[in-house]
Amino acid sequence: NAGVTQTPKFQVLKTGQSMTLQCAQDMNHEYMSWYRQDPGMGLRLIHYSVGAGITDQGEVPNGYNVSRSTTEDFPLRLLSAAPSQTSVYFCASSYSKGTAGNTIYFGEGSWLTVV
Amino acid sequence: AQKITQTQPGMFVQEKEAVTLDCTYDTSDPSYGLFWYKQPSSGEMIFLIYQGSYDQQNATEGRYSLNFQKARKSANLVISASQLGDSAMYFCAMRFQGAQKLVFGQGTRLTINP
Numbered sequence: 001n002a003g004v005t006q007t008p009k010f011q012v013l014k015t016g017q018s019m020t021l022q023c024a025q026d027m028n029h030e031y032m033s034w035y036r037q038d039p040g041m042g043l044r045l046i047h048y049s050v051g052a053g054i055t056d057q058g059e060v061p062n063g064y065n066v067s068r069s070t071t072e073d074f075p076l077r078l079l080s081a082a083p084s085q086t087s088v089y090f091c092a093s094s095y096s097k098g099t100a101g102n103t104i105y106f107g108e109g110s111w112l113t114v115v
Numbered sequence: 116a117q118k119i120t121q122t123q124p125g126m127f128v129q130e131k132e133a134v135t136l137d138c139t140y141d142t143s144d145p146s147y148g149l150f151w152y153k154q155p156s157s158g159e160m161i162f163l164i165y166q167g168s169y170d171q172q173n174a175t176e177g178r179y180s181l182n183f184q185k186a187r188k189s190a191n192l193v194i195s196a197s198q199l200g201d202s203a204m205y206f207c208a209m210r211f212q213g214a215q216k217l218v219f220g221q222g223t224r225l226t227i228n229p
Binding site: 041048 | 150152159160162208216217218219220221222
């Protein structure tokens with residue numbers, strides 16, 4: 001997972017608190033995205049970005065906010081945490097073109113528990 | 116809507132045997148990509164192999180090969196000569212609309228027995 005860094009790795013939140021999960025990549029990738037993985041399930045897309053200043057919603061965007069002010073960073077904000085947001089969150093990045101775009105790099109995941 | 120189906124929740128295989136993990140997909144887009152990822156108990160997502168919808172030949176990466184049957188919308192992962200370290204969750208995923216939007220299956224937990 002070289003190149004995609006997520007922080008924090010573990011976090012416990014109280015219901016109603018807000019927080020930001022950080023994601024940074026140093027590969028100059030245009031595409032970045034956030035996924036969540038609930039127990040026994042595959043990953044589901046929350047938000048994605050095709051470049052600085054451009055973001056869009058994925059499959060499960062409610063309760064989350066993103067922005068992309070730089071190519072390197074793509075933070076995910078939980079506005080008012082709910083127990084249903086307890087999950088493992090993955091950030092991913094890739095190039096946008098050519099065969100290099102066929103390799104999608106994932107961060108190591110952030111384990112979030114909302115109590 | 117795009118959908119990935121993995122019908123094998125769990126598989127048990129003897130070490131050194133070959134194993135096939137099933138994946139079927141549904142999409143109306145002519146251009147798409149299919150991925151397989153390995154997720155060990157430590158939780159990270161490890162890229163294994165990629166197949167583009169227009170690729171004429173099945174993809175191979177070392178011990179991994181992808182049995183791509185486009186007419187059947189099937190993209191099975193074949194692991195040859197399985198090893199104990201292959202024990203993990205395996206996810207099939209599809210990228211569509213040319214962007215980094217992946218749809219994942221629910222995964223197959225593979226256990227390799229010595």
